[in-house]
Amino acid sequence: MMKITKLFDLYDHYNEKYFKNTLPFVDIVYADLKDAYGYTMTSTASDIVILLAKGMNKKDTITTLVHEMIHVKQAHYDQPMDHGKTFKAVAKKIAKKEGWKRKDI
Numbered sequence: 001m002m003k004i005t006k007l008f009d010l011y012d013h014y015n016e017k018y019f020k021n022t023l024p025f026v027d028i029v030y031a032d033l034k035d036a037y038g039y040t041m042t043s044t045a046s047d048i049v050i051l052l053a054k055g056m057n058k059k060d061t062i063t064t065l066v067h068e069m070i071h072v073k074q075a076h077y078d079q080p081m082d083h084g085k086t087f088k089a090v091a092k093k094i095a096k097k098e099g100w101k102r103k104d105i
């Protein structure tokens, strides 16, 4: 599994590259997720945690992190946390720029 410190570096990198550094500080942890690669958890607006499934390869970990970052944006701006039109547009744009095949990242 990728080191959590590396994931924080990547979070900063993609935050700057695709979100103009507007995403808040979050915690990133590995978890036993049964039905998902990742999950963004919010208890309060200022307390956001990205959960990443254990055991993913590097590519899946990175694409999942970025997928969850779009949810972080939704949470941060009190938008519905869904995979609607806006989510898809952002995901598609990033996937295209990064050369990732999964359009939903």
Ligand SMILES: [Zn+2]
Pocket (backbone or CB within 6 Å): 067, 071, 082, 083
């Ligand atoms: Zn999602």
